[in-house]
Amino acid sequence: MPIFIVVYIIFFLINYLLKQTSIIEDNLRDITIKKLEKDLLYANLKLAYERVEAMTALKERNRIARDIHDTVGHTLTTVLIQLEASKRLINKDTDTALEKLGLAQSQVRKGLNNIRNSVRVLESGNDILDFYSEIHSIIKETEKHSEVVIKSQIDENISFEKSQEKVILSAFLEGLTNGMKHGKSSAFLLKIYEKNENIFFSLEDNGIGSDIITPGFGLRAMRDRILELNGNIHVSSKANEGFGLYISFPKYMDVKEVNYE
Missing domain, CATH: 3.30.565.10 (Histidine kinase-like ATPase, C-terminal domain)
Structure with a gap:
């Protein structure tokens, strides 16, 4: 009987230890999974920030490109109107024709300055992200x-x-x-x-x-x-x-x- 009791206690302790080991393994596995999930979350957040930054930069660059396009279009349209007016007036009203040519020249300078400013922003990368x-x-x-x-x-x-x-x-x-x-x-x-x-x-x-x-x-x-x-x-x-x-x-x-x- 004493031997039986000792054997029973030993098997009981072994079974208890096996159960505890299984519980610890399950907990470690859960902790590992949660840590991996959190690490993945933070990695996804960092990636999302980088994507937002890249998309914002691309969007801003596209906006600047559109501004350049609009500036060129507006400037050329205005200059053409002034040139056409000066051509019609050159033999009738020389002073007014010269004034129109001066306005056209001024528009060209203004348009070039706007384009140069936009190009500088694109080259330097400054002020791309708000x-x-x-x-x-x-x-x-x-x-x-x-x-x-x-x-x-x-x-x-x-x-x-x-x-x-x-x-x-x-x-x-x-x-x-x-x-x-x-x-x-x-x-x-x-x-x-x-x-x-x-x-x-x-x-x-x-x-x-x-x-x-x-x-x-x-x-x-x-x-x-x-x-x-x-x-x-x-x-x-x-x-x-x-x-x-x-x-x-x-x-x-x-x-x-x-x-x-």
Whole structure:
């Protein structure tokens, strides 16, 4: 009987361990699948952002090409009208004919200047992407490819430097990605506004938050770029109260401050 009991206990423990191993394997498989799904989601988001950027650039280039076409067409039409008028008047009213030729010459110069400006934009690639259009595209694509809601309060009358726009776009993407991936956030609030001679960007989420903030590589790199532009970065978070990212650029003051709470 004692031997039987010992054997029974051994088999019971083996069976228990096998069940626990199976449960652990199932959990690991589920975690792996979820991680792969999340990685795929973020990869799809990045790809979507790149597609939006490329499509926006292509759309803007096509718009500039149409502008060039319209400028040439309008200029040539106006010049032809002036030339025809001067031909009719050359033997009747020389002064008026010369005035028409002068107007035609002026139109040609104006048209050439417009074309040169458009070509410069195409060659340099500057001003191809509109900052606020890209912000809205990111919001649209993120909501489309993930189960989050992004509310926004944006003053589109604010003008940023190109370097500031790049930092803000990078911060926006970093905040969204971290909020979804680490904070389990389902909702975000984006604000871009002006107050007290400063321009502000803020992104808040409803994620799990944390009482301790350990800046990673992305946040440290963001901080360095903002400091180079004389800006200010502030992050705030508490357990179960989400995460907030706040960036400001002074219009006139030289501010270099980093604050973590």
